Amino acid sequence: MPEVYKFGGASIRDADAIRHLGELLTRQVPPPRALVVSAMGKTTNALEALLDAARGDDSGGYRERLAALRDDHLGVAAALFGTDAPVAADLERLLAALDAAHRRHRDAPYPVHYDHTVGFGELLSTTLVAAWLDEIGLATRWCDARELIVTDDRHQAAGIVWDETCARLTALATRDQRLLITQGFIGATAAGAMTTLGREGSDFSAAILAHCLDAEGLTIWKDVPGVFNADPRRVDNARQLERLSYAEAVEQSWHGAKVIHPRTLAPLQRKAIPLTVRSFLEPEATPSRIGPEPGDGDRVPACILRDDQRLLDIRPADFRFMDEGCLGEVLGHLARHGLHANFLECEAMRLRLAIDARPRACRELLDDLGEAYRVEETCGLTLLTLRHPDAALRQALVGDLPVVTEKATASTAQWLLPSDACPERWRLP
């Protein structure tokens, strides 16, 4: 089975980008079997803000944001097809469905309301992209991921029901030979409740398709030529990694290298499906390849930066040990709020962990920890993680910076640093 391609928000951010995507696809030999597409540009952030306005009873803000979303998508449709194109009516229908979903779920728990509304970005974008691909002569079949990706009901971080998902995907691919195009990030329970797979989860969706369709490979198209040993936007001298093992790619993405979602690798690894990260801006540039074998990327020191970290210093209130019971309880609360410990260090009577500063989830976590624990918080931190660090790299990056806390294993070292003491641009030696 030919490849699955994934295009993220950056690759479809406006009409020109969608035209470029069309040209790129017409040049691919052999053509891909399926496309997984994310929401346009920063639409998912806009939908989260829309949700906050809806839940905060800010009906003015909600209307304004919905109108902006409508303008963005209809504007791109007009730029691609001119006025009164049939796709405009499809977009209007989706926007009306989004508005209705907000009304229907406004009293539901936040994660349920989130999943029934925030995933509309992908429904809108794929409707536009599929129409454009049809327009330029690529016969596509638009598929609703809510009918293909079957999940459990862990809203905002849904787990996949693999057997049913694979059965539905293979049945579809057998009966329809056209290029399949579907949404990343979303799925639905067997009962039909809409779910999402976690922020930036479209890479994972693409890996699910590649796995279930037995694809020859998965290509993720990015605005960078491949995986680098640091974010080239923030770090001078970052260099591209040509080959990485699945295991190293998991480590780097799990520690926050934004280039691939960490859940992407396991479905590929289970069938030894190679992952290519390639540039949609420079498709001829040498890409990065990830597979079963170790490569240069498994040895080269790599630097991962994560801003907006909040350090929680948690101690049992009654001078108890931070034993297995306490650890299980605290980490259970973390998981329930969809928070991930990016840094974790345990001593006899304290647990220190750093989490992304998501105000709502952090507030709920502190409420849950309640009277049983004393918690001290430090905000405004940057987490620097080095994979395979050497002395020169440590000195070049950490040097004289004031360190809040640090820890190291044989392969990974981490420092929490005050963000305001960190340089605007970092430099590798």
Ligand SMILES: Nc1ncnc2c1ncn2[C@@H]1O[C@H](COP(=O)(O)OP(=O)(O)O)[C@@H](O)[C@H]1O
């Ligand atoms: N290790 C890394 N290698 C390459 N790019 C990285 C890395 N870490 C962070 N990035 C950043 O990831 C960006 C692409 O991710 P993102 O903007 O989320 O794309 P998309 O919307 O297509 O998924 C790049 O522009 C780059 O700045």
Ligand SMILES: N[C@@H](CC(=O)OP(=O)(O)O)C(=O)O
């Ligand atoms: N649109 C979703 C899913 C996603 O993966 O997007 P992108 O591929 O643009 O990172 C998000 O922003 O979280």
